Amino acid sequence: MxxxxxxxxxxxxxxxxxxxxxxxxxxxxxxxxxxxxxxxxxxxxxxxxxxxxxxxxxxxxxxxxxxxxxxxxxxxxxxxxxxxxxxxxxxxxxxxxxxxxxxxxxxxxxxxxxxxxxxxxxxxxxxxxxxxxxxxxxxxxxxxxxxxxxxxxxxxxxxxxxxxxxxxxxxxxxxxxxxxxxxxxxxxxxxxxxxxxxxxxxxxxxxxxxxxxxxxxxxxxxxxxxxxxxxxxTKEEIEQAYLQENLQNFERIGKMFERLSSNDFFERLGKSIETKFGLFDEMLTLEAMAVKRGAEHIKEGMEALSRSQDRQRDLAVIHEDILTKLSLFNESTTSLHVKLMHSNEAMLKTNEELLRTLKETQQSDTAANDEVESLKESLKIIDAETEEIIQKMDALK
Structure with missing residues (x-):
């Protein structure tokens, strides 16, 4: 500048x-x-x-x-x-x-x-x-x-x-x-x-x-x-100017050699070298500590990763057990639904037979009308409950 x-x-x-x-x-x-x-x-x-x-x-x-x-x-x-x-x-x-x-x-x-x-x-x-x-x-x-x-x-x-x-x-x-x-x-x-x-x-x-x-x-x-x-x-001016610059350079070089040849310079140089070596040793120590801490962090990370892998394997086993139990539950509910269907069909057949029997006996036995009516009400209630059970089983399925 x-x-x-x-x-x-x-x-x-x-x-x-x-x-x-x-x-x-x-x-x-x-x-x-x-x-x-x-x-x-x-x-x-x-x-x-x-x-x-x-x-x-x-x-x-x-x-x-x-x-x-x-x-x-x-x-x-x-x-x-x-x-x-x-x-x-x-x-x-x-x-x-x-x-x-x-x-x-x-x-x-x-x-x-x-x-x-x-x-x-x-x-x-x-x-x-x-x-x-x-x-x-x-x-x-x-x-x-x-x-x-x-x-x-x-x-x-x-x-x-x-x-x-x-x-x-x-x-x-x-x-x-x-x-x-x-x-x-x-x-x-x-x-x-x-x-x-x-x-x-x-x-x-x-x-x-x-x-x-x-x-x-x-x-x-x-x-x-x-x-x-x-x-x-001019040629003479250029030669004279370069000669002056060379003389000035020689003077600076002479002063530099005087400084180099003095005891103070070597003492300062030795102290500077010692200081630089001390800084270098300190840098090596800090670097070794940093490497050690880095290795410890890496080891901890590997252990945490191993634990997380074990937990993932346990979660996989638990997930398989849940799937197996859900499959068994689906099979049991399906079999129950089938059984209820069969029982419902049997009950319907029984109800039909009872109705037919009641119709046959209605004409002959007029005294028993009240009992028949109560029996019909009971059958309707049973039918409603049966339908409700079937709907619930369908929802579970």
Whole structure:
């Protein structure tokens, strides 16, 4: 937590230094120029020279230029218009025009590569690598590297093409015709050299502004590098910072060895070891007691489990006895019910016989009516009791 706080404070301090540095850079910025005017300046001489040759071809000026020379010079002129945007003069103008964007990218580049060393935080990146990468985005170095040689080369090639086009076949037999062909050859050669002159002129023009622009660019870059030098680690600073840290580490190691070599340290170390061994023995004793108590609890649990199993077996035997007795009771009640049914049937048959006998004797013996009525009542009571007994036996069944 303390280290994170220090890193945060260092980053804030670094941001303040960067903001102050970029404010100083903004104050040192050169006045900006219009890059369109720079481009017009770069193509001014090529345009004037081409118009000069074009006026000679049209006969406005008093010198002779062939159509092939005008065409070849015009081709070189078009190439110069394309290459002008990649000249050092135009590049430094573009660099100064987008100085704010350059400062923003430089700020991001420094912030991404911050590295704390010895209580300070700077960028562990190379300013030269950044400026080289940034310069490649301003212009195409391939065009800039070949432009100085391509213009005279194209001029010489155009000269040979012009000579080839105007070269007569020298097939005349008379001296007058031959002199005429030689004069045509010399006049064609004279105009052919105009292409080479134009190419060499453009090369010199390009080199002048290229070197001038590069010198301005190098001066601006040197000014920026000197202003931002405090934001970048140099090789010497890194070596010095690491040397200081190593010396501090050696000092701490020396102090540590001094503490280790003192008698107090060994005494404290011995006491600490004894204390730790005592705690270790105490832990072993407590662990043994815990294991013993655990074994006793397990034994008691096994005994309780055994007793519960015995009780479960006794309950199973009792349950079997109850089932056996219930079965015997059901059998006895069933047999009793059967016997009662048989006795009931016998009683019904007896009652029927008595009724039939009473009916037979009713007519003959009128004196005994009262006894018969009482006998009927008795039979009805017996029937009701018999039905009640049968219902009770059915309920028990």
């Amino acid at each position: 303390y280290k994170d706080t220090i890193d945060t404070l260092q980053r804030l301090f670094m941001q303040e230094n960067m903001n102050e540095t970029f404010q100083n850079l903004a104050a040192l910025e050169a006045p900006k120029r219009n890059c369109a005017l720079v481009y017009l300046k770069l193509i001014l001489l090529p345009t004037v020279a081409y118009l000069y040759f074009l006026l000679g071809f049209l006969g406005i000026l008093h010198f002779k230029v062939g159509i092939h020379s005008v065409v070849l010079i015009g081709f070189i002129y078009i190439v110069s218009l394309i290459f002008a945007k990649h000249n050092g003069e135009f590049g430094v103008c573009t660099f100064r025009r987008y100085s704010k964007e350059f400062q923003t990218e430089l700020h991001e580049y420094i912030s991404k590569n911050l590295m704390p060393i010895g209580g300070q935080m700077k960028s562990n990146a190379s300013f030269e690598n950044f400026i080289d990468t940034y310069a490649k985005g301003i212009r195409n170095d391939n065009y800039a590297s070949v432009a100085a040689s391509i213009f005279p080369t194209m001029g010489i090639l155009g000269t040979f093409i012009s000579i080839a086009l105007t070269l007569p076949d020298f097939s005349s037999q008379s001296a007058g015709a031959l002199e005429n062909e030689i004069s045509l050859l010399l006049s064609g050669v004279g105009t052919a050299f105009y292409v080479s002159i134009y190419g060499i002129l453009l090369s010199l023009w390009w080199i002048f502004f290229e070197k001038r622009g590069l010198s301005r660019f190098d001066r601006d870059v040197a000014l920026i590098q000197n202003s931002t030098a405090a934001l970048f680690w």
